[in-house]
Amino acid sequence: MRTILALCLLAASTGIAHADSIMPAAELADTQLADPAQEAKAVALMETLRCIVCQGQSIADSDAEMAGDMRALVRERIQKGEEPEDIRRWMIERYGQWVSYKPxxxxxxxxxxxxxxxxxxxxxxxxxxxxxxxxxx
Structure with a gap:
């Protein structure tokens, strides 16, 4: 009986260890933009978008892998010259109203x-x- 319990615990703990992917983080997930004005726009927008994994944290504050991908998307689009409101609309279309702190x-x-x-x-x-x-x- 103890052996079965030990095997169950071992199996459960290995699943937790593999919860994160082995892929590297997106390029702009944790790297600031070179232009301070663009980075300020990106951060302001990221603070108004909710992490779809963490439920309650903004993508600016979250350490979740998905939040990193979302930060990278925001920074890439800001760097290309898109307006924050257009990016917000795109994120809402992609992830639903729940992603916005301002529904x-x-x-x-x-x-x-x-x-x-x-x-x-x-x-x-x-x-x-x-x-x-x-x-x-």
């Missing part, structure tokens, strides 16, 4: 925009009821 209002994202308003209105309505009950007593 646009659409049918998919409407609940994200409407829910806070409804929660505030509900809280105000509950508070109003409590205040009225307090005044009556």
């Amino acid at each position: 646009v209002l659409s049918g998919e994202t409407a609940p994200l925009w409407i829910a806070p308003i409804l929660l505030l209105a509900g809280g105000a309505w509950l508070a109003r009821g409590r205040i009225r009950k307090g005044k009556k007593n």
